[in-house]
Amino acid sequence: MTTSTRPQAETDDRAAARTEADAAIRTLWHDFATEPTQRARDRLVLHYAPLVKYVAGRVGTGLPTHVDVADLIQSGIFGLVDAIEKFDPERGLRFETYAMQRIRGAILDDLRSQDWVPxxxxxxxxxxxxxxxxxxxxxxxxxxxxxxxxxxxxxxxxxxxxxxxxxxxxxxxxxxxxxxxxxxxxxxxxxxxxxxxxxxxxxxxxxxxxxxxxxxxxxxxxxxxxxxxxxxxxxxxxxxxxxxxxxxxxxxxxxxxxxxxxxxxxxxxxxx
The missing domain is CATH 1.10.10.10 (Winged helix-like DNA-binding domain superfamily/Winged helix DNA-binding domain)
Known part of the structure; x- marks a missing residue:
């Protein structure tokens, strides 16, 4: 393979990987919609878990040092699960957008319930x-x-x-x-x-x-x-x-x- 064709091949490989990943997640959602089992839900939670870490990191910025980001992540997981159970793929909204709001809301609700602000x-x-x-x-x-x-x-x-x-x-x-x-x-x-x-x-x-x-x-x-x-x-x-x-x-x-x-x-x- 020549140098000029290598970048194009790499681009094609990335596009193929994205297409495969998109197909896999669509299959997960189809399986969950058809039969919302614990196993199907857990697979979706695992797939979208990085969203929780990202949102928890954003919320945790500027918080006191005694607030553990791991606790924020734990709260966010509940928000993710809630988002998965209530999300309707047919409405056309991207799940990531919907889930990040739910995750953030769950984290903030938990912080407020702890009354951590003097x-x-x-x-x-x-x-x-x-x-x-x-x-x-x-x-x-x-x-x-x-x-x-x-x-x-x-x-x-x-x-x-x-x-x-x-x-x-x-x-x-x-x-x-x-x-x-x-x-x-x-x-x-x-x-x-x-x-x-x-x-x-x-x-x-x-x-x-x-x-x-x-x-x-x-x-x-x-x-x-x-x-x-x-x-x-x-x-x-x-x-x-x-x-x-x-x-x-x-x-x-x-x-x-x-x-x-x-x-x-x-x-x-x-x-x-």
Whole structure:
């Protein structure tokens, strides 16, 4: 084989391997749909297990050191099993997209049930959020860190240290901000049945997403970059730090600030 034909052959081999893998997973889903046995379910769990590790790693970024990623993975497995049992391949949604939401939701639910955030931290988070809402309403724009610090009666350095502490309360999917005040905090939980479209629900969802987009557009440029890279480009805090030329700790502070500001703006809009 000549040098010029070798890359093409390797490409063909990879394509053939992907085709074979796709056929195998389709067979797994067919077997499970035909006869949802424990064995069929376990084979699907094994196939999609890497998704759990990936999501657990993302959620675990910035959490306290005493939170074991292995525990997050264990919680995520329950989310994966739930996703497999409730997934309908006929609806056209990619299973990976559906499952990652379920996995993340299961992990966050377990973290919340453990009440692992100290009360004083939760109290400070509410205080900062109320301050952001109050200043935003009076100034007609997003307040700067200096203005927030002055309103709280602390220094800028102390505010940034506080943002670092408050990262414990900001482990939340961006879509949870859209669902603020609803019974379900996950977009996946409210995915419409394609055979029973509710026009009113579609309009409400469209309006919620528009509110979120408007709120993001009002963030500072750096906050917008952090939100975009973290939630839409799936970069870790460490990777974002390399892009921005700052430490991972600083990115964590920026992420927390952005989430708090988004919450304040959405609550200001809804009057919550």
């Amino acid at each position: 009360r004083v931290v939760r109290s400070r988070a509410r205080e900062v959020q109320r301050t952001l809402e109050r200043l935003g309403a009076s100034l007609g724009r997003t307040p700067t860190d200096a203005e927030v610090a002055a309103e709280l009666g602390i220094s800028l350095a102390e505010l940034r240290e506080l943002y670092g502490q408050l990262r414990l309360t900001s482990v939340v999917a961006l879509e949870a901000l859209v669902a603020e005040g609803k019974e379900s905090e996950s977009v996946v939980e409210s995915l419409p049945d394609e055979d029973a479209v509710d026009p009113a629900a579609v309009l409400v969802d469209r309006d919620n997403r528009k509110q979120l987009a408007d709120a993001i557009s009002q963030l500072s440029e750096r906050d917008r970059v952090v939100v975009s890279l973290y939630y839409f480009e799936s970069l870790t805090l460490a990777e974002i730090g390399k892009v921005l030329g700052v430490t991972e700790s600083r990115v964590s502070q920026l992420h927390t600030r952005a989430v708090l500001r988004l919450r304040a703006k959405l609550q200001e809009h809804t009057g919550a």
